[in-house]
Structures are given as C-alpha cells and as structure tokens.
Amino acid sequence: MEHSENELGHLTTKNMVVGAYVALLVLTGVMLCLSRLNTAALSVDWLDVHAIKVTLIMLTALVMGVIISMFLMGLRYESKLLNMTIFASNFVFLLIFVLFTWADTSFRGEIDPTFNQHINFVSPVKAEPAGAQGHSVAP
Amino acid sequence: MIAHVTNNINYLKAKRGFMSWLVTVDHKRIGVMYLASILCFFILGGSFAFMFRLELWSPLKEFLTPDQYNQFFTLHGVIMVFLVVVPGIPAALGNFIVPLQLGAKDLAFPKLNLTSLYLYWLGAIIALYSLVAGHADQGWTMYAPYSLSRNPAVLWMMIAAFFLGFSSILTGLNFLVTIHNMRAPGMTFFRMPLFLWSMYATAIMQIFATPVLAITLVLLLLENFFGIGIFDPALGGDPILMQHFFWFYSHPAVYIIVVPGFGITSELITAFSKKDIFGYNFVAYSSVAIAIIGFVVWGHHMFVAGQSELADFLFSFLTFFTAIPSAIKVFNWTATLYKGSIELKTPMLYALQFLFNFTIGGLTGIILSILSVDIHLHDTYFVVSHFHYVAMGSTMIAFIGGIHYWWPKMTGKMYNEFWGRAAAILVFVGFNVTFFVQLVMGSQGSPRRYYHYMNEFQIYHQISTIGVIILATGLFMALFNLLASLKFGATAPKNPWGARTLEWEEADSPPVLYNFTKTPVVTHGPYAFDTEKA
Amino acid sequence: MATTATTGLPEHHVAHHFDSAQQEFDSNKMGMWLFLASEIMMFGALFVGALIFHTLHPAAFNEGSQHLDWRMGTINTFFLLTSGLTMGLAVIAAQSGRQGAVRLNLVLSILFASGFLVVKFIEYKLKIHHGTLPGRLWHGEGFHDPYVHVFYGLYFVMTGLHGLHVLIGMGLMTWCLIFRASSVQFNRKYFTPVELVALYWALVDLIWVFLFPLLYLIG
Numbered sequence: 001m002e003h004s005e006n007e008l009g010h011l012t013t014k015n016m017v018v019g020a021y022v023a024l025l026v027l028t029g030v031m032l033c034l035s036r037l038n039t040a041a042l043s044v045d046w047l048d049v050h051a052i053k054v055t056l057i058m059l060t061a062l063v064m065g066v067i068i069s070m071f072l073m074g075l076r077y078e079s080k081l082l083n084m085t086i087f088a089s090n091f092v093f094l095l096i097f098v099l100f101t102w103a104d105t106s107f108r109g110e111i112d113p114t115f116n117q118h119i120n121f122v123s124p125v126k127a128e129p130a131g132a133q134g135h136s137v138a139p
Numbered sequence: 140m141i142a143h144v145t146n147n148i149n150y151l152k153a154k155r156g157f158m159s160w161l162v163t164v165d166h167k168r169i170g171v172m173y174l175a176s177i178l179c180f181f182i183l184g185g186s187f188a189f190m191f192r193l194e195l196w197s198p199l200k201e202f203l204t205p206d207q208y209n210q211f212f213t214l215h216g217v218i219m220v221f222l223v224v225v226p227g228i229p230a231a232l233g234n235f236i237v238p239l240q241l242g243a244k245d246l247a248f249p250k251l252n253l254t255s256l257y258l259y260w261l262g263a264i265i266a267l268y269s270l271v272a273g274h275a276d277q278g279w280t281m282y283a284p285y286s287l288s289r290n291p292a293v294l295w296m297m298i299a300a301f302f303l304g305f306s307s308i309l310t311g312l313n314f315l316v317t318i319h320n321m322r323a324p325g326m327t328f329f330r331m332p333l334f335l336w337s338m339y340a341t342a343i344m345q346i347f348a349t350p351v352l353a354i355t356l357v358l359l360l361l362e363n364f365f366g367i368g369i370f371d372p373a374l375g376g377d378p379i380l381m382q383h384f385f386w387f388y389s390h391p392a393v394y395i396i397v398v399p400g401f402g403i404t405s406e407l408i409t410a411f412s413k414k415d416i417f418g419y420n421f422v423a424y425s426s427v428a429i430a431i432i433g434f435v436v437w438g439h440h441m442f443v444a445g446q447s448e449l450a451d452f453l454f455s456f457l458t459f460f461t462a463i464p465s466a467i468k469v470f471n472w473t474a475t476l477y478k479g480s481i482e483l484k485t486p487m488l489y490a491l492q493f494l495f496n497f498t499i500g501g502l503t504g505i506i507l508s509i510l511s512v513d514i515h516l517h518d519t520y521f522v523v524s525h526f527h528y529v530a531m532g533s534t535m536i537a538f539i540g541g542i543h544y545w546w547p548k549m550t551g552k553m554y555n556e557f558w559g560r561a562a563a564i565l566v567f568v569g570f571n572v573t574f575f576v577q578l579v580m581g582s583q584g585s586p587r588r589y590y591h592y593m594n595e596f597q598i599y600h601q602i603s604t605i606g607v608i609i610l611a612t613g614l615f616m617a618l619f620n621l622l623a624s625l626k627f628g629a630t631a632p633k634n635p636w637g638a639r640t641l642e643w644e645e646a647d648s649p650p651v652l653y654n655f656t657k658t659p660v661v662t663h664g665p666y667a668f669d670t671e672k673a
Numbered sequence: 674m675a676t677t678a679t680t681g682l683p684e685h686h687v688a689h690h691f692d693s694a695q696q697e698f699d700s701n702k703m704g705m706w707l708f709l710a711s712e713i714m715m716f717g718a719l720f721v722g723a724l725i726f727h728t729l730h731p732a733a734f735n736e737g738s739q740h741l742d743w744r745m746g747t748i749n750t751f752f753l754l755t756s757g758l759t760m761g762l763a764v765i766a767a768q769s770g771r772q773g774a775v776r777l778n779l780v781l782s783i784l785f786a787s788g789f790l791v792v793k794f795i796e797y798k799l800k801i802h803h804g805t806l807p808g809r810l811w812h813g814e815g816f817h818d819p820y821v822h823v824f825y826g827l828y829f830v831m832t833g834l835h836g837l838h839v840l841i842g843m844g845l846m847t848w849c850l851i852f853r854a855s856s857v858q859f860n861r862k863y864f865t866p867v868e869l870v871a872l873y874w875a876l877v878d879l880i881w882v883f884l885f886p887l888l889y890l891i892g
C-alpha cells in the first residue's frame with residue numbers, strides 16, 4: 001500500500017470497529033448458549049457429545065480471536081506481511097509446544113512394558129562410610 | 140537539526156563525566172558498558188570453574204567441601220549462561236556493531252536499549268546477592284523439585300534470571316526492528332553482512348523463546364511461595380512438565396548462544412581471506428533455519444528424565460536435522476578459505492579455532508542425539524565436554540575473536556599483534572587439553588557433577604586441570620594485551636583490516652556520535668573484495 | 674481527512690535517529706507487535722500447561738470449572754470487549770485529530786477496565802471465602818477429585834497475570850490521557866501512542882477471549 005507524504009498506516013473506520021464489536025458480543029452469546037447445553041441429556045454411546053461441545057466452544061473462541069486480531073489490531077489492513085508473519089509464528093510455535101509436550105504426557109509407558117513397575121535394581125556404587133552425610137549430590 | 144553540531148567528535152569524547160555514561164542512549168556506549176560488565180562476569184564465572192577444577196585434582200578433598208563444590212558449579216553455570224554467553228555477543232558486540240553495519244544512526248529504540256542494560260545490571264546484582272543469601276545448589280537448570288526447597292538463594296537466583304530474560308527480549312526486539320526499518324539506502328537484506336543475519340536469527344529466538352522462561356520462573360516462584368501444584372510432584376504436579384517448559388526456552392537459548400558466533404566467524408574468515416563468502420545465501424538462511432529447528436528439539440535434554448518413548452523418538456529424529464544447517468556453515472567457511480589470501484592475524488586465529496572446536500562440538504552433538512547412545516552418555520563428562528566445545532570453544536572463542544577484530548573500531552587503538560597471537564595459541568591448546576580428555580572420560584562412563592570420582596579417572600581429571608591452567612593463562616594474556624593497548628597502543632587507522640563492511644569503510648575509528656558524518660549509500664555486497672572501492 | 678484541529682497543541686517531532694515519520698511509525702509499530710508476540714508466548718505457555726493438565730486430569734478440570742461463576746465471567750467479557758470498542762474509537766478520533774474525542778474514549782476505556790477489575794476482585798474474594806485456593810493454601814470442602822487444587826492454581830496464575838496486564842493497560846491509557854493527549858496534537862501524521870496502547874489493549878482482549886471459555890465454560 002502506497003502512503004501519501006503525510007499519511008501513516010491504514011485509516012481505521014468506525015463501521016469496522018463497531019461491526020467487530022457487535023460480532024464479538026454475538027459470539028460470546030453463542031459460546032454461552034453452547035456451554036449451557038446439558039450434554040448428559042444428549043449423551044449417546046457412539047458419540048462423545050461433551051467433547052464436541054468443548055471443541056465448538058473453543059472454535060468459537062478462535063473465531064473471536066481472529067476477529068480481534070484482524071479488525072481491532074488491524075492485521076486485515078497491514079500492507080506488509082510482516083505482522084502477519086509474527087502472529088503466525090506465535091501460533092506455530094505454541095502448536096509445536098503443546099503437541100510435543102502432549103506427545104510426552106499422554107503416551108508415557110505406552111511402549112515400554114516395564115514402565116511404572118518396580119525393578120529390582122542394585123546400585124553399583126558402594127555406600128559411603130559413616131560420617132559422610134555432608135556429601136550431598138546436586139541434580 | 141541540532142544533531143549536526145556535535146557530530147564530528149568521536150563518541151568517547153562527545154560527552155564527558157561518569158553520569159554521561161549512565162544516562163547515555165548511544166548504542167556504542169551501551170555496547171561498551173555491556174562488554175565491560177560481561178567480561179567481569181566471565182572472569183567471575185571462570186574463577187568458580189577454575190577453583191572446582193583444581194578441587195577435582197584428586198577424588199579426595201583438596202580445599203573445597205562437597206557443599207561448596209555444589210554451589211560453585213551452580214554459580215559457574217548460572218553466571219556463565221545467564222550473565223555471559225546468552226547476552227554476550229548480541230548485547231556487547233551486537234549493540235555496538237549492528238547500527239554501524241546497517242548504516243543507521245542508532246538502534247530503533249535507544250531508550251529501550253538503555254533499559255535493557257539496566258535490567259541486565261539489576262539481574263546481575265540480584266544474582267550476586269544470591270551468592271550471599273544462602274547456598275544455591277540446584278544447578279543452573281532449576282529442575283523441580285530441587286528448586287522448590289524455598290531456599291532463598293535459589294529464589295533470588297530465579298528472580299535474577301527473570302530480569303535477565305527481559306533484558307534479552309528487549310535487545311532482540313530492538314535488533315529485529317532496527318534491521319527491518321533502519322537500513323541505509325542501498326542496503327538490501329542480501330547486502331547485509333552475515334553478522335546481521337545471525338543477529339536477526341538470534342533475535343527471533345530471543346523474542347519467541349525467552350517469554351516461556353519468564354513464565355516458567357514465575358510459576359516456580361509461585362510454586363515456592365504458594366505451592367500451586369503445577370510442577371511440584373508432592374502436590375500432584377508434573378516435574379517433567381517443568382522440564383518441558385524450561386527446555387522450550389533453554390534449547391533455543393543454546394542457539395541464542397552459538398548463532399551470534401557463526402556471524403562473527405563469517406566476518407572474520409572473509410576479512411582475513413580477502414575473499415567473498417562461499418554461498419552467501421546458504422550461510423544466511425542456515426542461521427534462520429537453525430533458529431527455527433531450535434524450537435523443535437528441546438526434548439533431547441530429557442531422554443532419560445522419564446518422558447514417553449514416543450516423545451523420545453520424535454525429538455531424537457528431529458535433532459539430527461540441526462546438523463544440516465550447521466554443516467552447511469562449516470563447509471562454506473572452509474570453502475571460503477580455499478585459495479583465499481589468508482592473513483593469520485589474531486582474530487583469524489580465533490576464527491580458525493572456532494572452526495576446529497565447533498566441528499568437534501557439533502559432531503559430539505550428533506552422537507548425543509542418538510537415543511540409544513545418549514542413554515549411555517547422558518549425565519557423563521561427555522555431555523559436559525560437548526556443550527563446552529559449543530559454548531566456550533565456539534561462542535566465547537568467536538566472542539574473543541570479535542573483540543579483537545572490532546577493538547580498533549571501539550577504542551581507536553591497535554593492540555600488540557605478537558601477544559595477541561601468543562594468547563590465541565595458548566587459549567587453543569588450553570581449551571582442548573581441558574575438554575578433549577573429558578570426552579574420553581565421559582565415554583568410559585564417568586558421571587558429571589560429582590565431587591568424588593573413581594580412582595581410574597584421576598589421570599583424566601589431572602590432565603583437564605592442567606589444561607584449565609593453560610587456558611586461564613591465555614585468557615588473561617589476551618585481556619592484558621587489550622587493556623595495555625588503551626595506554627600504549629598505536630592509534631588505529633579507519634580500516635586496519637581492509638574489510639569492506641560499512642563500519643570499516645565509512646565510519647571513523649572510533650566512530651562519531653551519530654556514527655557517520657553523512658548517511659552512507661551502499662553500492663556493493665559486504666565482502667566485495669574483488670571490486671575496487673567506489 | 675488530514676484536517677488538523679486548532680487546539681493550539683504543538684506538532685510531534687520525529688526523533689533524531691529516524692529519517693522520516695514513516696520510518697518512526699513503522700519501527701514503533703513493529704516493536705509493539707514483537708512485544709505482543711513475546712506476550713503471547715508467555716500466556717501461550719500457560720495455556721499449554723492448562724491444556725496438558727486438562728488431558729491428564731479432565732475430571733479435576735471439570736469439577737473446578739463448575740465452581741466458577743460463569744455470570745461474572747460473562748459480565749467481565751462484556752466489560753473488556755466494550756473497552757476494546759472505545760479504544761478502537763479513540764484511535765479513529767486520534768487519526769482525525771479530534772483531541773476531545775480521544776480523551777473521552779480513553780476515559781471510557783479506563784472505566785470499563787476498572788469495572789473488569791472490580792468484578793475480578795469480587796470473584797477472588799468469594800474464592801478466598803470458599804477456600805478454593807491453590808495448592809498449600811487450599812481448604813475448600815465438598816470436592817471429590819484430589820487434583821482440583823491444581824485447577825485453582827492455574828486459575829489464579831492465569832487470571833492474576835491477565836489482571837496484571839489489565840492494570841498495566843489502564844496505566845498506559847492514563848499515561849496517554851494525561852501526558853500525550855494534552856501535550857501533542859494528534860493527527861493523520863501522528864497518532865502512535867493511541868495506536869500502540871490500542872494494540873496492547875486488543876491483546877488483553879484477545880487473551881481473555883480464550884481464557885474465559887477455557888476456565889469458565891468447558892467444564
């Protein structure tokens with residue numbers, strides 16, 4: 001986007017800000033209605049209704065996040081790809097963070113059958129003679 | 140503008156008095172103050188290492204108690220990581236050089252830059268206070284539950300690391316904005332010296348990884364005070380989750396440490412081979428690639444910590460990829476040397492050391508990333524040696540080389556070349572004697588961090604201790620040589636090395652207050668040694 | 674729209690190390706974006722912790738979540754979104770040089786933000802009353818899952834840190850109101866302070882939009 005000599009950035013318009021605000025209020029309402037659904041009553045064997053509800057709520061939050069970043073933070077009107085890239089990197093790095101951590105916390109002991117079992121392990125290190133209590137070992 | 144009135148006096152003389160340094164927003168003065176502070180902490184952290192290395196001369200007590208030994212290596216680790224190598228090159232040399240190489244008057248946010256220096260000092264003072272507040276013996280990694288003992292020394296150390304983290308974020312932010320918006324006319328991204336590319340990559344990691352450290356430290360502090368139960372196993376928390384948080388920062392931090400060293404090496408090797416870098420784009424992009432890959436490999440620090448096998452496999456597999464950009468760099472530097480007119484000046488000796496040490500450091504890293512081998516080598520001296528080859532043997536060596544390279548620009552004085560070279564050779568010998576034996580010792584299974592060791596390892600420990608004495612001699616020789624030049628050195632010419640980057644061709648030694656008397660216009664690449672000066 | 678209102682305030686001067694107003698504006702804005710990126714990483718790490726905890730102990734998460742009052746959360750969402758609107762209007766006013774409208778919108782934003790903090794304060798007070806406090810301080814009664822206290826640990830850390838950011842945001846607005854809006858003429862060439870504070874405030878909104886359903890609604 002070319003700027004004239006004395007104009008900086010994009011010009012925010014009132015319609016845009018108010019429109020975003022109304023959309024956010026409506027989506028908050030949607031989120032609340034979803035959360036008030038009694039999933040226990042709708043529950044069926046072959047479908048985890050509760051999980052769908054949670055997913056829908058978080059998706060609504062995501063849409064709200066997109067609206068805030070696009071219209072209130074002006075990402076929609078950025079001439080350079082730069083700020084978009086910064087934002088996208090945030091998203092990617094956090095996704096990596098949560099996925100890899102989850103790959104640990106949710107799969108512990110899946111492959112190794114001895115996990116969580118007590119193994120009769122005899123230390124090769126001889127116990128220190130008495131009076132050597134001060135010889136603590138750091139991590 | 141008023142600016143032009145004082146813009147023909149060099150920055151050291153532009154204003155006088157102690158206060159003029161403390162409230163300065165000049166990036167050059169801030170860089171010099173950072174350099175002085177970092178070197179002081181390097182000496183402090185080094186003397187802790189020196190003392191426990193002497194203690195390890197025999198498996199019995201020499202002069203330190205086991206508790207003191209634990210404190211000393213904790214302090215060595217914390218000081219060297221958080222106060223020396225992480226801020227190191229970007230804060231000291233980067234602050235001074237980045238605007239000069241870009242052809243800018245200053246960094247984009249001079250006041251923020253000063254703030255980051257004060258945050259560094261604040262963190263440093265708190266870290267020093269933690270020395271007297273008690274016995275910090277948790278190791279620099281601050282793993283839970285070691286760090287949950289409500290030990291005041293540990294708490295102060297975490298607060299210190301928090302402030303130092305913010306200082307690092309502000310530096311990175313400043314560099315990214317400056318490189319994007321403040322380039323001189325004609326300075327395209329691909330005419331930037333490679334030092335700037337490495338600063339760019341470093342800044343990405345500083346901005347995206349350091350906040351995770353900040354929040355980890357906040358959570359640890361809250362865990363200490365209120366027992367919020369997220370990390371504390373006694374309260375139902377997951378201590379391995381804490382390690383994930385910690386290494387999500389600290390693995391990129393390892394690259395925050397080493398990538399600036401790559402940048403300096405690229406400058407030194409081209410300047411003293413009088414040759415354009417081989418494969419500019421590859422060297423530039425590989426810095427960024429390392430920064431990105433650095434975010435997906437943190438789990439290799441936790442192979443034996445109890446994380447799931449699935450995560451082990453993933454992280455081991457991904458870690459191999461770090462070898463690709465690293466190898467591209469080493470091959471390209473070597474190819475740059477080929478048929479260059481090489482001058483073995485002091486900075487070049489450090490650059491060659493970097494090549495040698497980094498190759499060893501990098502290859503031992505590949506060995507450690509192999510899952511099955513790592514289970515054997517984890518927590519042995521092999522690991523100690525590996526990361527010292529990278530952090531000390533590569534980063535600090537590049538740092539010292541960079542200091543020698545830019546010293547004439549910073550101070551306007553030439554140091555004694557003979558003593559500079561002698562010190563460089565001593566450092567090389569001392570460093571390798573110290574750490575190469577630790578590779579052997581570690582591969583035989585000698586565990587790290589212990590006060591006692593088995594008698595069969597004594598010979599290795601003794602060789603290592605002798606090495607550290609040589610290393611310390613070399614480092615002090617280099618330091619005295621540089622300091623002596625301030626008083627006895629000859630006045631430095633504008634461009635003593637015949638380099639082609641802006642800070643040498645366009646700026647005086649030392650530069651004027653706003654760096655350049657007129658805004659430079661860039662017409663050639665950073666290493667255009669085959670074309671005449673315009 | 675380049676009308677400059679005649680308020681008698683001086684025009685802004687570009688700082689010495691920048692070549693042009695454009696360069697200054699771009700640098701400031703990019704700096705703010707990078708700062709926000711680091712903020713997102715900081716909060717993001719907490720969200721990662723919460724998600725991991727949710728996968729490990731879903732029952733504790735649900736039970737804890739059901740003891741939070743969604744009505745108060747909704748009121749707070751309304752307060753924050755509305756203050757986001759008034760900040761957006763403040764930027765528009767600054768761009769068109771209407772200094773009075775800038776001040777009015779800043780005051781409104783500060784008021785809505787204080788409303789948020791008041792509700793948060795009431796919520797915290799109730800939690801302290803019921804003893805649903807993190808970890809060692811926990812003395813809540815009538816809970817079944819042994820890990821509920823970790824949920825409250827997360828709740829207090831996340832909302833506490835967010836509340837701190839609300840407070841900082843209010844501070845920035847006040848600074849904008851007292852020191853900038855009354856000493857420099859805003860116009861199409863210079864509205865950086867309002868723009869940056871609005872960006873920061875949008876981030877506070879953004880984080881809350883995720884925090885609210887995560888803590889209050891998905892239990």
